[in-house]
Amino acid sequence: MLRVKSRLVNMKSDSKLRLLLEMRPALDGFAGIPQETRLLFRGLCLIDSVEVEGLLQTSLKFLAPGMDVKRNIDDTRAESVRLNRYSRVIISLDATLSKAKIDVIFRFLKRQRVIYALFFSTVLFRGRKKIETSIFESRYFESYIWQALFAKTLHSDDFGLVTDRNFRVCTVPWNVMQSVGLDLRKFGSKPIYPVLSTPDTDILIAQTPYPARVGKHTALVVRYHDALPVFMPHAFANKSRHQATHFHALECNVRSGAYFACVSESARRDLVRIFPEAEDRAVTIHNMVSHQFYEEDSSPARVCQIIRSRSNVQLKAVSGQNKLTDPNFFCEQRSEQLSFKYLLMVGTIEPRKNHSRLISAFEYIHAEVDPSIKLVVVGSMGWDVEPVIAEMRTWIDRGQLFVLNNVPAADLRVLYRHAAVTICPSLAEGFDFSGVECMRSGGIVIASDIPVHREVYAEAAEYFDPYSSQSLASVINKVLYEPDAVQLRTALRVSGENVSLRYLPDAILPQWGAFLNRVAGAKGAGIPCEVGGV
Numbered sequence: 001m002l003r004v005k006s007r008l009v010n011m012k013s014d015s016k017l018r019l020l021l022e023m024r025p026a027l028d029g030f031a032g033i034p035q036e037t038r039l040l041f042r043g044l045c046l047i048d049s050v051e052v053e054g055l056l057q058t059s060l061k062f063l064a065p066g067m068d069v070k071r072n073i074d075d076t077r078a079e080s081v082r083l084n085r086y087s088r089v090i091i092s093l094d095a096t097l098s099k100a101k102i103d104v105i106f107r108f109l110k111r112q113r114v115i116y117a118l119f120f121s122t123v124l125f126r127g128r129k130k131i132e133t134s135i136f137e138s139r140y141f142e143s144y145i146w147q148a149l150f151a152k153t154l155h156s157d158d159f160g161l162v163t164d165r166n167f168r169v170c171t172v173p174w175n176v177m178q179s180v181g182l183d184l185r186k187f188g189s190k191p192i193y194p195v196l197s198t199p200d201t202d203i204l205i206a207q208t209p210y211p212a213r214v215g216k217h218t219a220l221v222v223r224y225h226d227a228l229p230v231f232m233p234h235a236f237a238n239k240s241r242h243q244a245t246h247f248h249a250l251e252c253n254v255r256s257g258a259y260f261a262c263v264s265e266s267a268r269r270d271l272v273r274i275f276p277e278a279e280d281r282a283v284t285i286h287n288m289v290s291h292q293f294y295e296e297d298s299s300p301a302r303v304c305q306i307i308r309s310r311s312n313v314q315l316k317a318v319s320g321q322n323k324l325t326d327p328n329f330f331c332e333q334r335s336e337q338l339s340f341k342y343l344l345m346v347g348t349i350e351p352r353k354n355h356s357r358l359i360s361a362f363e364y365i366h367a368e369v370d371p372s373i374k375l376v377v378v379g380s381m382g383w384d385v386e387p388v389i390a391e392m393r394t395w396i397d398r399g400q401l402f403v404l405n406n407v408p409a410a411d412l413r414v415l416y417r418h419a420a421v422t423i424c425p426s427l428a429e430g431f432d433f434s435g436v437e438c439m440r441s442g443g444i445v446i447a448s449d450i451p452v453h454r455e456v457y458a459e460a461a462e463y464f465d466p467y468s469s470q471s472l473a474s475v476i477n478k479v480l481y482e483p484d485a486v487q488l489r490t491a492l493r494v495s496g497e498n499v500s501l502r503y504l505p506d507a508i509l510p511q512w513g514a515f516l517n518r519v520a521g522a523k524g525a526g527i528p529c530e531v532g533g534v
Helices: 032-045 079-094 101-125 142-150 156-163 174-185 239-255 265-274 276-281 302-310 313-319 327-333 355-368 386-397 409-418 433-440 451-460 469-480 485-503 505-525
Strands: 017-022 050-056 133-136 167-170 203-206 219-224 259-262 282-284 342-346 374-378 401-404 421-424 445-448 462-464
Touching: 017 032, 017 505, 032 050, 032 142, 032 156, 032 433, 032 505, 079 142, 101 174, 142 156, 174 239, 203 505, 219 239, 219 265, 219 505, 239 265, 259 265, 259 276, 259 505, 265 276, 265 282, 265 451, 276 282, 302 401, 302 409, 342 355, 342 409, 342 433, 355 374, 355 386, 355 469, 374 409, 386 401, 409 433, 421 433, 421 469, 433 445, 433 451, 433 485, 445 451, 445 469, 451 485, 462 469, 469 485, 485 505
Parallel strands: 017 050, 017 203, 050 167, 203 219, 219 259, 259 282, 342 374, 342 421, 374 401, 421 445, 445 462
Antiparallel strands: 133 167
């Protein structure tokens, strides 16, 4: 097992750097920021010189408190008191919000009461009154921690590694903290966010711009994924709210001296474009690819089994189920075949992922080049999906397009391996895991010609104009059907194997060690930390 050793500046030789990693995104889906959160937590657990805890907080739900931080060490109360507290934390995390009118009203009133309380305490006490965090000890609750936070991305071999850590509980929802800052902005030109209590924490790592300030003994590191809410606000749900929460929390983080670990150089350039003063506190540390993606000698027959079991049930209702739409019928028709030819795309169904361009190019290839080709799309439903679903519907009804969701890494590895090609057509990305995962699985990548794809995929992909369906169709034809296509695919596969090595934990974790070392050193010395060279 990998261990990364790092000497910490201005710290005792027998001390570990104490990290608190925001886990809120890990409560969500399989891909993107939720996936990166799980992989980063796992990776930091492998660094010998740090001690990692996770911050439990939700976007909307109030959580039950854990044990008081100050009293927990010397608390002589019965063990049953602790276990009851921790059990109630789990119930509050796992609860489904009732839609009953009376419950909605009570939740609204509680939310407004907390917002106003934080509003006045932030103004009157100027940050001296903090949002307290409490302790959640994972012992005896490992099963829930694994299923709720880690199982969607990590391998079962990591169970002990990540569930052996303790957690802190923030009872106040992330969105409530956002509302406090935005409401206070009405009384001045700058938003003022509440202060989060972070006792015994050297560095808090947030997964997006964080709507709180931290104590003077804690450094804030923002894992910066992209600036798309600023530069592409039209591509998101709740556009005005999404843009405001991103920009103003980011503004507060920059102003309060936070550091930024950007997932790509493209994301870093966008950050500096918005706030030039953050340049000396921003570094590029690429995402880690999951160790569950590797080339294996799997049977092509498994593809049909995966399509059968992972078909998106939401789209069955949209399309009006018939025999051709039914994945079971499709698989039965091919029960004597080992494989079929398909294009693959992996990504949430939402506007900036550019599904429409892919469908248009697929239609051309299917009509003019290869009528046997199929299209498999893996992704959960995002926002503004109606136009894309309308385009998909005809092909779904004809049994030519299959939409899958909740696909675990083991199944996704098979889909990457046996796809004719994986296409990454996004108009904009912060990193884009799918191409790297495909390369690790032995697949071929075609990607939209955007800066981040050029940066991350380098020479291991063929590129097309993301605004031209004909450009994508031409590249598909080049990679799959032209006379020298076999040689091209071989070259791309070899390049992909080499390029994807850059994103393994062995390559990325030393960068995290060096960066955290510098942040800790600068915080201890009380001086600005120029880390642009990491």
